[in-house]
Amino acid sequence: MNALVKDPMSWTDVGAVTxxxxxxxxxxxxxxxxxxxxxxxxxxxxxLKDACPHKGGPLxxxxxxxxxxxxxxxxxxxxxxxxxxxxxxxxKGCTPVVPLEVRDGRILLGRA
Amino acid sequence: xxxxxxxxxxxxxxxxxxxxxxxxxxSWRYEITVFGAEPRVNYDRxxxxxxxxxEKSFADIVINDEAWYRDNGIRLLSGVAVxxxxxxxxxxxxxxxxxxxxxxxxLATGSxxxxxxxxxxxxxxxxxxxxxxxxxAMIAASAHPGAKAVVIGGGLLGIEAAYGxxxxxxxxxVVHLMDVLMERQLDASASFxxxxxxxxxxxxxxxxxxxxxIEGADGRVTGLRLKDGRVLPCDLLVMAVGIRxxxxxxxxxxxxxxxxxxxxxxxxxSHGAIFAIGECAEHRGVAYGLVAPIWExxxxxxxxxTGDEAxxxxxxxxxxxxxxxxxxxxxxxxxxxxxxxxxxVFRDAGRGVYKRVVLEAxxxxxxxxxxxxxDGAWYFDLMRSGAEVADIRETLIFGQSVTEGLRGLxxxxxxxxxxxxxxxxGCNGVCKGAITGAIVSEGLTTLESVRAVTKASASxxxxxxxxEKLLKLTLGDGFQEQTGPKPxxxxxxxxxxxxxxxxxxxxxxxxxxxxxxxxxxTPDGCASCRPALNYYLICAWPGDYRDDKQSxxxxxxxxxxxxKDGTFSVVPRMWGGMTSSDELRAIADVVDKFAxxxxxxxxGQRIDLLGVRKDDLPAVWADLNAAGMVSGHAxxxxxxTVKTCVGSEWxxxxxxxxxxxxxxxxxxxxxxxxxxxxxxGVSGCPRNCAExxxxxxxxxxxxSGYEIHIGGAAGLHIQGTEILTRVATxxxxxxxxxxxxxxxxxxGWYLERIYKWMARVGLDSIKARIENPDDRRALHDxxxxxxxxxxxxxxxxxxxGRHAEEFNPLSRRMEFA
Numbered sequence: 001m002n003a004l005v006k007d008p009m010s011w012t013d014v015g016a017v018t019x020x021x022x023x024x025x026x027x028x029x030x031x032x033x034x035x036x037x038x039x040x041x042x043x044x045x046x047x048l049k050d051a052c053p054h055k056g057g058p059l060x061x062x063x064x065x066x067x068x069x070x071x072x073x074x075x076x077x078x079x080x081x082x083x084x085x086x087x088x089x090x091x092k093g094c095t096p097v098v099p100l101e102v103r104d105g106r107i108l109l110g111r112a
Numbered sequence: 113x114x115x116x117x118x119x120x121x122x123x124x125x126x127x128x129x130x131x132x133x134x135x136x137x138x139s140w141r142y143e144i145t146v147f148g149a150e151p152r153v154n155y156d157r158x159x160x161x162x163x164x165x166x167e168k169s170f171a172d173i174v175i176n177d178e179a180w181y182r183d184n185g186i187r188l189l190s191g192v193a194v195x196x197x198x199x200x201x202x203x204x205x206x207x208x209x210x211x212x213x214x215x216x217x218x219l220a221t222g223s224x225x226x227x228x229x230x231x232x233x234x235x236x237x238x239x240x241x242x243x244x245x246x247x248x249a250m251i252a253a254s255a256h257p258g259a260k261a262v263v264i265g266g267g268l269l270g271i272e273a274a275y276g277x278x279x280x281x282x283x284x285x286v287v288h289l290m291d292v293l294m295e296r297q298l299d300a301s302a303s304f305x306x307x308x309x310x311x312x313x314x315x316x317x318x319x320x321x322x323x324x325x326i327e328g329a330d331g332r333v334t335g336l337r338l339k340d341g342r343v344l345p346c347d348l349l350v351m352a353v354g355i356r357x358x359x360x361x362x363x364x365x366x367x368x369x370x371x372x373x374x375x376x377x378x379x380x381x382s383h384g385a386i387f388a389i390g391e392c393a394e395h396r397g398v399a400y401g402l403v404a405p406i407w408e409x410x411x412x413x414x415x416x417x418t419g420d421e422a423x424x425x426x427x428x429x430x431x432x433x434x435x436x437x438x439x440x441x442x443x444x445x446x447x448x449x450x451x452x453x454x455x456x457v458f459r460d461a462g463r464g465v466y467k468r469v470v471l472e473a474x475x476x477x478x479x480x481x482x483x484x485x486x487d488g489a490w491y492f493d494l495m496r497s498g499a500e501v502a503d504i505r506e507t508l509i510f511g512q513s514v515t516e517g518l519r520g521l522x523x524x525x526x527x528x529x530x531x532x533x534x535x536x537x538g539c540n541g542v543c544k545g546a547i548t549g550a551i552v553s554e555g556l557t558t559l560e561s562v563r564a565v566t567k568a569s570a571s572x573x574x575x576x577x578x579x580e581k582l583l584k585l586t587l588g589d590g591f592q593e594q595t596g597p598k599p600x601x602x603x604x605x606x607x608x609x610x611x612x613x614x615x616x617x618x619x620x621x622x623x624x625x626x627x628x629x630x631x632x633x634t635p636d637g638c639a640s641c642r643p644a645l646n647y648y649l650i651c652a653w654p655g656d657y658r659d660d661k662q663s664x665x666x667x668x669x670x671x672x673x674x675x676k677d678g679t680f681s682v683v684p685r686m687w688g689g690m691t692s693s694d695e696l697r698a699i700a701d702v703v704d705k706f707a708x709x710x711x712x713x714x715x716g717q718r719i720d721l722l723g724v725r726k727d728d729l730p731a732v733w734a735d736l737n738a739a740g741m742v743s744g745h746a747x748x749x750x751x752x753t754v755k756t757c758v759g760s761e762w763x764x765x766x767x768x769x770x771x772x773x774x775x776x777x778x779x780x781x782x783x784x785x786x787x788x789x790x791x792x793g794v795s796g797c798p799r800n801c802a803e804x805x806x807x808x809x810x811x812x813x814x815x816s817g818y819e820i821h822i823g824g825a826a827g828l829h830i831q832g833t834e835i836l837t838r839v840a841t842x843x844x845x846x847x848x849x850x851x852x853x854x855x856x857x858x859x860g861w862y863l864e865r866i867y868k869w870m871a872r873v874g875l876d877s878i879k880a881r882i883e884n885p886d887d888r889r890a891l892h893d894x895x896x897x898x899x900x901x902x903x904x905x906x907x908x909x910x911x912x913g914r915h916a917e918e919f920n921p922l923s924r925r926m927e928f929a
Binding site: 012013014015019020021022023024026027028029030031035037041042054055056057058061062063064065066070072073074075077092093107109 | 139140183185634635636637638639642643661662663664665666669670674676678917921922923924925926927928
């Protein structure tokens with residue numbers, strides 16, 4: 001990282017990548033609602049607002065498969081990279097993606 | 113943006129379809145409340161005839177079950193009739209005084225059957241043919257041997273009613289005022305052929321007959337007297353003489369009324385925020401009673417209410433098909449010709465075929481087909497498109513395949529030749545291109561999946577063969593491959609049985625091993641196959657397989673039931689439904705300590721604590737554990753509850769100690785994982801207070817011992833159990849139940865309840881295994897072995913710190929920042 005360029009984002013270290021089970025998720029509460037952090041089978045990490053675009057179901061409680069999570073309330077499949085519903089529910093809203101970086105095995109969540 | 117309030121009066125086909133059309137376009141715009149006067153979920157009224165005829169069950173014709181309302185956040189006020197609408201204050205008042213405000217109001221109040229004001233019309237045994245209550249009354253009447261029915265009205269509905277009653281074993285006669293049956297759809301020639309065809313099926317017809325009086329004795333109908341003096345004796349009299357739009361509410365609210373509630377092309381009534389659709393509406397002077405126009409109205413309204421003000425309904429051309437098995441009748445448009453019209457007629461006496469196509473100004477204006485209605489859709493398409501047919505006039509009557517040079521030898525060729533815009537499903541307005549497009553883009557391989565995605569053939573089902581042909585045609589050899597067992601999910605081509613067989617045969621002991629060996633097409637499966645594989649492995653390798661928590665649905669991962677707001681419910685086990693003051697006191701203390709908002713008694717004789725925060729679960733369990741209570745597994749695809757009555761211990765009718773047996777069963781079987789939930793009931797006598805005969809496994813105690821029942825259901829499907837066997841001792845009852853549970857654990861497909869498993873493999877095959885002493889012992893022993901690893905309280909493990917990460921947030925550093 002270039003220390004001379006001012007990073008517009010402020011980053012918070014919320015834990016280690018390995019604190020999240022593979023094909024699992026953890027929650028990070030914030031004043032603006034819970035953020036869900038996912039770790040997929042291939043070790044990638046994603047962060048979304050913890051609310052399905054359908055009925056607000058907590059995505060952190062769903063089954064993670066591929067780069068998607070199945071909402072625990074009505075089984076909508078949400079793309080972890082974009083927050084968009086997949087399959088038959090494509091195009092019906094979107095869950096906000098939260099800025100995330102992994103540095104040295106630590107997870108940093110961003111706030112603009 | 114705040115959501116607008118949408119109120120729908122009428123929980124019938126039109127009201128629900130309108131909601132579907134709105135939700136499909138914008139699922140968030142409205143907060144929806146539905147008033148339904150009938151205390152049932154929404155069902156497909158046009159399928160009542162097949163229900164009457166015994167060709168379908170009520171469950172088959174349910175369109176939207178309770179889950180649909182719940183999943184879509186729709187508030188259903190079922191059994192609540194609306195008493196008033198106030199357009200000034202935009203409120204609707206229901207029986208009992210409930211008042212709901214609306215921004216937009218949809219009237220879908222439907223119609224009432226016309227009851228002829230004949231003397232005797234109020235006698236018992238005089239019914240109409242309109243709703244499920246009517247059908248049930250008709251079925252009940254048909255149960256008496258030798259019973260006779262008279263149906264007044266020779267229209268579509270009257271004929272279907274009479275046919276259904278004959279199928280139920282009654283003698284039925286249709287009495288019709290006109291000389292032609294279905295005179296609004298058929299000409300005299302087709303009516304003649306229909307009269308013959310009905311007679312061959314046991315339905316007699318009396319045409320040109322005016323009803324004078326319904327005769328009765330002791331308050332019950334005994335016959336119908338006609339004006340000419342004839343008396344037709346009957347035990348059941350059905351009036352099927354038409355419908356009258358239900359306009360009373362709208363009239364009282366001051367809306368413009370003609371024959372129905374007057375609407376414009378946007379389905380708007382004379383009041384701007386109130387809309388009307390379906391049989392209660394009158395559009396351009398016409399009130400419709402068929403399903404296709406109603407679907408078109410709903411589609412238009414769906415567009416209008418989601419912002420497309422330009423959408424317009426311009427009236428419908430009507431087509432009719434008679435739902436009498438083996439009698440192929442189709443009618444559309446101007447079927448009887450007239451001035452300026454030209455007829456083309458074809459008859460085949462040998463096959464009993466009559467076709468008449470009416471041309472006007474070189475275009476198809478209508479058609480009547482009897483005996484061979486396969487080309488009905490084609491004629492209807494030509495009619496709607498207004499295509500010039502002068503150049504195909506010579507072969508037009510022989511149908512599409514001949515006309516298009518395909519000689520009619522290969523039905524698939526005719527389907528292939530259909531234009532993409534040609535309508536396949538008239539009920540839902542689905543054209544060929546939409547179906548083939550969905551098959552390709554969504555990778556559909558089954559009729560069910562095509563129905564789910566496109567709705568084609570999902571209403572009356574008469575286009576099912578056509579949809580199947582399209583599947584075959586589009587998939588070619590790909591369709592052939594799907595004739596085998598249903599795959600577990602889209603990640604694999606293997607079915608459940610094959611997957612389980614290979615897990616055992618090849619010694620596969622982890623999910624990745626199964627996916628590798630069976631060539632899964634996705635990297636780590638999906639939310640359907642992973643829980644299934646996890647269960648199959650647990651069942652195959654008890655004590656050996658390591659449970660994969662990430663392949664479990666949240667309820668089984670968190671050992672509590674997730675609720676709509678993301679909180680959980682907690683149900684402690686109460687063995688056989690027995691509890692004590694100490695347990696109740698501990699539960700009360702937990703409720704107070706954690707401010708648990710709701711406490712409910714369940715149908716399985718347990719106490720449900722609702723609204724517990726996930727972070728609090730381990731602490732709640734710790735307190736319950738301290739009072740001696742363990743998980744009730746109310747969240748598990750596993751043994752849930754054993755419901756009991758008090759039995760011989762207390763009850764003056766009890767024949768055996770049903771409570772004791774229930775507690776014993778639950779203490780032995782708790783913690784077991786099964787393909788789907790398993791609920792037990794033990795009743796101490798045939799009065800069956802524990803409702804054992806609608807449980808997955810039930811015991812009914814009798815003087816001589818124990819009847820073991822299986823395969824009951826009391827959810828969306830209601831089904832009584834079948835008797836598996838009778839045993840003399842409590843010991844034998846426990847053994848048998850463990851054995852049959854193990855058989856289900858080994859054979860049931862994941863999420864398949866016992867009654868579905870039983871329907872699939874057959875009760876006889878289950879009986880054969882359980883009645884064979886060696887098999888029974890081996891099954892029991894495998895269950896007992898598996899239970900050595902299962903009877904561990906998951907709550908206590910988590911209180912002790914297991915999987916703490918499941919219940920704690922990753923970080924609290926952003927909580928207050």
